[in-house]
């Protein structure tokens with residue numbers, strides 16, 4: 001299921017503005033990679049290029065390659081809708097469809113992909129996705145209640161269930177815990193560690209402890225000055241990045257001297 005991602009010479013633009021320059025990065029399957037760095041250095045922008053969400057913004061474009069198991073996502077023959085099925089995304093604020101039932105929220109992505117299902121198949125998928133997102137026991141008796149009836153942490157797990165229901169290979173998470181309390185945050189972190197047995201996970205986080213707790217590898221982005229593009233300064237095992245990074249700017253950031 002899970003896939004290796006190989007980013008080669010990636011440059012990312014919003015119109016004339018270059019937001020990110022020259023990223024090269026390999027992301028191993030069944031691992032969690034955390035992207036850290038100060039505000040505005042391009043972490044979220046970079047993340048969105050991994051499932052071609054960047055280009056939905058008018059004028060936004062990329063140069064370079066993103067290979068998933070050796071297939072370039074940016075090959076002109078590739079359908080971006082297919083890419084987004086393969087590479088799912090979970091956003092900062094839980095965004096279930098508020099009036100839609102919990103069960104229909106889980107199925108929303110699958111239905112968008114025009115898959116027709118028998119009702120028994122649909123209910124199996126609802127259950128397995130909610131189990132996969134560690135939410136089943138909390139909601140199994142109220143699947144027809146609206147998504148908005150859940151707490152913030154439950155809503156975020158519902159969004160994770162919706163993302164995994166389409167059976168992606170890669171999961172991108174853009175600050176998935178920033179709107180959550182500490183207990184819900186720990187639940188999502190535990191879930192991420194379980195999910196990496198099946199998926200390749202890339203997470204943007206401002207929370208350094210979170211990066212240290214959950215990720216196998218950490219990439220540090222930085223920018224020299226406002227208006228300059230962000231760059232990947234270094235990427236290594238999380239242990240090395242937090243103990244003996246090779247760049248002084250990484251050490252300064254991690255030790256809280258700036259950012």
Ligand SMILES: Nc1ncnc2c1ncn2[C@@H]1O[C@H](COP(=O)(O)OP(=O)(O)OP(=O)(O)O)[C@@H](O)[C@H]1O
Pocket residue numbers: 014017019037038039040041042043044045046057
């Ligand atoms: N839709 C957009 N149009 C134009 N410029 C944008 C857009 N989104 C982001 N940018 C610019 O691209 C640069 C990188 O922004 P991005 O949000 O990727 O940074 P970030 O590291 O994720 O920041 P944060 O940690 O604050 O979320 C910034 O200069 C930002 O202003």
